Structures are given as structure tokens and as C-alpha cells.
Amino acid sequence: MNHLGNATSPYLRQHADNPIDWWEWGADALAEAERTGRPILLSVGYAACHWCHVMAEESFTDPAVAAVVNANFVAIKVDREERPDIDQVFLKATQALTGTGGWPMTVFCTPQGRPFFAGTYFPPTRRGPQPSFTEVITAIDEAWRNRRAEAEAGALAIAEALADAFVPSAGGTARMDVWKVQQQLSDAFDPINGGFGTAPKFPFPQVLDALLVKGEAASVDVAQRSLEAMARGGIHDQLGGGFHRYTVDASWVVPHFEKMLYDNALLLGAYTRGWRRTPDHDPTLRWQRERVARGIVGWLAREMRTEAGGFAASLDADSLDSLGQQHEGIYYCWTPELLTDALGAEDGEWAAQVFHVTNAGTFEHGLSTLQLRGNPDAERLARVSERLLSERFNRYAPFRDDKVVAAWNGWTIDALCNAAAVFGEPEWLELARAAAEYLWQVHVVDGRLRRTSLDGVPAGVGGFAEDYGAVALGFARLGGVLGQADWLDRAVQLLEVALELFGADDGGFFDAGADAEKLYARARDVADNPTPSGTSTLIEALRLVALMADRPDFVERADQAAVTVRGAVESNPQFAGSALVDALIADEARTGLRPAVAVVVGGDSEPLSDLVRATWRMAPVGTAVIAGPADTTGFAHHFEERVEPGVYVCRGETCFAPTSDLKELRTALWSRVGGVAAPKAAPAAGCHDDEDGDH
DSSP states (O other), X not given: OOXXXXXXXXXXXXXXXXXXXXXXXXXXXXXXXXXXXXXXXXXXXXXXXXXXXXXXXXXXXXXXXXXXXXXXXEEEEEETTTOHHHHHXXXXXXXXXXSOOOSSEEEEEXXXXXXXXEESOOOSSOBTTBOOXXXXXXXXXHHHHHSHHHHHHHHHHHHHHHGXXXXXXXXXXXXXXXXXXXXXXXXHBOTTTOSBSSSSBOXXXXXXXXXXXXOOHHHHHHHHHHHHHHHHSTTXXXXXXXXXXXXXXXXXXXXXXXXXXXXXXXXXXXXXXXXXXXXXXXXXXXHHHHHHHHHHHHHIIIIIBOTTSOBOOEEOXXXXXXXXXXXXXXXXXXXXXXXXXXXXXXXXXXXXXXXXXXXXXXXXXXXXXXXXXXXXXXXXXXXXHHHHHHHHTTSOOOOEEOOEEHHHHHHHHHHHHHHXXXXXXXXXXXXXXXXXXXXXXXXXXXXXXXXXXXXXXXXXXXXXXXXXXXXXHHHHHHHHHHTOHHHHHHXXXXXXXXXXXXXXXXXXXXXXXXXXXXXXXXXXXXXXXXXOOHHXXXXXXXXXXXXXXXXXXXXXXXXXXHHHHHXXXXXXXXGOHHHHHHHHHHHHHHTTOOOOEEEEEESXXXXXXXXXXXHHHHOOTTOEEEEEETTOOOSTTTTTTOOSSEEEEEETTXXXXXXXXXXXXXXXXXOOOSSSOOOTHHHHTTOOOOTTOOO
């Protein structure tokens, strides 16, 4: 009997009708493996995964395959988004055993959950040296029956060998040379296509954020050229807004079409910060950055918001064509004829040129992804895009994974608050507030955070380090923009629990809690992949909340954890962008630009006044901005004796005179206090004059 019908994961429910007797990971499944003495077939994937669907269709729906699996294995299905701890530890084993990893992930384990054989996708029939799935399960069954002791010994050795793989690598003893680290990123930059590395091409929003921190011209140029290339490429949904997961080519043309909430939350932040680093005398670039940011928020509000206010996890890569056949990317692609049918001859021809839609096509079957060419008339582009989007709504939409993931919603709340304050959009702030209310009402149960929910019902899986960090970050940011200290108090509450659950002896953090289910190893990874690591997320939240709530103990704890991620930054900064951001802010602090608290005291209840927006636009990365009327309470001492309207900036123990003058505000926000003299290049691009106070 298949056990997935009542799962809280839509991905697991997609397999509820499989003839394979799938179990959810848990005590019942492991007990069944122990009782029967059968090995475990562990299959890990997620709802938007194209190749997961392919393997399911080819093998998991095959009664002949099911007969072999059901007779000889305890089959367990795992949604990697719901159980990142299981995904992390078994991915490490898969990489160790095969030299690679990915999804679908197929792992064979002893009844005790120790891996002894692994792979990813297996086809239904042999393809050259790659065995079929049936060949694999038949061989594993035979090996287990005839050489069980050997398999168990191997599994124990693998588990013991991998124990050290979860210990962070140590950094150097001398002070980190952040300029050298940034140069490593510049060396990996693709000067022709933008971005980093070759195909497949990923966005790396945390790396782009890091390159924008100091304002040094060369690093900013690398970030801006990457943002530009992605904005124009097929990875960007030119009509509906938002970004796909990655591209299969180096030129950003053909994406892997799934759209993930976390990618878009992080990219919304990156494009907003990119806009702030774009000179006001370059209105075309500013328009493009803003167009991307508005497109992401539009997509979030229109297609990803659940009825209860949280944001859904993802949109599938696959959808149906007009004949009911499933294809990857069919929802997003066009031909010149389709454009003409939707727009008429004149606009159709114009759109084909602007979006580079050709008769030969840039994708499969003569279809083209949409890329933005040149600098078309903005009003015409908006009008044509709206008509094409309306036409696209008539197609079969991709499946939406409706589960709400705490961490991903936390990053989305943070990015929405940032973008709302910079662009002056109170509706975006309302989206953030509603999502935060959902998390607080549904995901916080008995003071502990739950990882996921579906249809307003929380799953039984507790939150992980990234969940606590991201939600606390979002709550604190929301409280600062709204001037509502209740959200800050909730952030403090979550962080105090997180310190108890995830703290490690070396000062860092595990990803799985101390009370979590025990696997063959305890999940811990300080690298970004593809979201910020749990450790870096907690560090960022601790630093922000420390400034807003005046908690020096949180700063001390963040400093301890920062030591544990240093090795990852120095060895491979491309996969440690979030930790690099923290290191760069710390380096700025060394030269006197310590993270400041900017308290905007207003004379009314308007949360996004001109002065609030100017402060958000000008503030260096790491600044805590709090806005509210003079009688605001609950933010430590920050509103005490501050009755006159204006911005009160304090950097450490040094406070500047309150001001409503933009030039004086800029000076206060960027003045270095003490420390070593800053390199000449850093402040030159740090801010620039313009009448709105933009940076």
C-alpha cells in the first residue's frame, strides 16, 4: 500500500498513485526496514524537477518495476525541500560514491539508514555504460541477499568516512584579504556573457551582492554586467517577471524552466541593490533594474501568493501543449507566427525583433525563448508584454507546488521590505506583512518554527537553521519598516531558540537541530548551495537584530560563527557569497564604517515617507533602518528622547546630529569613525550625488 496520500508535500502526493509502495521518511518506514531486514531504496527529488518527473514516468509508474521494488526493498520518497537535512547528508554520500550529485537522487541504504550505493537518474533501459533502473535494483537485491555482511560493513565505513565531511574547513590565521577574494570572483567572471563559469549557468545572487558591498569600480562592473546579461536573457521571464532556475548554455538563452521562490527572493534583493549602485545619470540602466524588480514582485503577487498570504514554493518546468502532451518550457516559448497571431503584423514583427524570436528558434521544435534586445521604447514594450502575457494565460500553466517553506518566505519578506522602501511601494510592504502573519500564525507552534505547511496546516518537520535565520531576518526587517516592535520581538524569540537548537562547539551552527531526527551524520554545510547557508543566514539575522534590539550578545555570537565560514570564503567564494558579504561588511567596519542604526523619526504614520526612502536608498549594506513616529516604543533605546522629525544615525558609540537634509544624511551614513584609513577606491563609488539621495 502506498503511504503518500496524506503527505504535506505536493511532491510526495504526486507519487501517491504509483504502484511502488512508497513510505515517507520517518520512524514507521525505518521500523519496517528493520522488521523485514530489507534494504532501503531512498528516492529524493522535488516538485519542479524535470528529470524527477521523467524517472517517475519511466520507472516508478511501471508495474514490473514496482513488483521488484515492493518485494525486495522498503521504498522511501523524500521531498528535498521539506527535508533538507536528509537531502544534505545523502547528497554528500552520493557525491562521495559517484563523484557527482543531483536530482532525482537514488540511494540504497541498510535498514539503519546507512548508504552503500548511490546514483541520480537511471533510465528505463540501458544507455551505453549507464545501467537501467531495473538492472540496478536487481543487482542491489542480489548483492544484499548474497553479500549482506559486506554491504553493511561498507555502509558503516562510508558513514564513518563522511563524518569529517560535515566539519567546516579552517580559514587562514592572518586577517582575510577580502580584495584577494573579490579578485578570485573577478577571475571567474565571464566577460562575454556575464555571470560566472560556463554552462550550466547559475545566477549566484549572493555573489553579486558581495561585489556591490564596497562600491569599488571593477567589482561593481562585474556585478552590473551580470545583472544586465541575466535581465536580457532567456533565464528572465520577459513577460511574466521572475527568473528560471538556471540556463543550460553559457549565454543565458535556454533556461531550465522551473521557477523557484528562493531564486526570485534573492534576485529581487540583488536587483534592488544593483539599482542603488546604478548612477542616476544612466536612466536606461536604472529603468532596466527597476523593470526587473517590479516584474519579480508582480509575479510573486500574481502567481505565487497563496490564499492565506504565504508564498508557494515553485512552478514546474513542465506543462502541457495544446494537444495535451507534456513538454519542458512549452509555456514560455514563442514563434514569429504565434507573436503575429497575438499582436497583429506590425507589433508581431516588432516583438520578434525585440525578443529575438526567429524562424529557426533558440529552443526545441523551432520555438524561441524570449530575450530582450536593444533599448526598446518602454511604453510600447510594456503594452506588448501585457498583451502577450494575457495570451499566455490561455495556455496550460505549469504545476505550482503550494507548500510554504519558512526560509524561502523569510527571504521573500526581507527582499519585499527592501524593495518597497527603495521604490516607495506600500503594496509590496503589505505582501510582506501578510506573509509574515502567515508564518507567525501557522509555522510557529509552541514557540518552535515548522519547516513547511500546506493549505494552512503545518508539517511535523521542525525548522532548520536557515528557517530560523531567514524568518527572523524577515520579521526584523518588517518591524523596522513598519515601526512595529512586535515583529522585532518575534525575531528575538526565534533567534534565542535557534541558538539553543543549532549551536556547535566551535561557535558555528549545525543545519539540523539538536532535537532533530538522528541520521548517519548531522547536517551541516557552511557553503551556499544555492541559497545562503544556514550559518550565514543566522549570522545576518543576528547582526541585524543586534543593532535593532541592542543585543551585543548577538553580535558576539555572530562573530564566533563567522570564524567557521571563513575557510569556505577563502577556498571557493563563488559558493560562499553570503559569508563574503559579512566579511566585507566587517572589513568596512575595520576602516571605520561600522554598521549603523538609522532611526527615521517622522511626524506622521506614513511608513514610506520621502525621508525613509532616501535613507534606505543611501544606507550602506548592513545598516539597520528603523522608521516610526516619535512615540514609537519597543526598539530598545532607539526612540528615547528623539522627538524632533529627522534621521538619527549612530555608528557604534558615535551619534550624528539628527537631520532632514539629504546631503547631511549622506555624510552621516557614510562617515568613517576611527579604524584604519580606508582604501582610496572604496568610498569613491560608495555613493554619488543626486537630488533623491540615491546610492
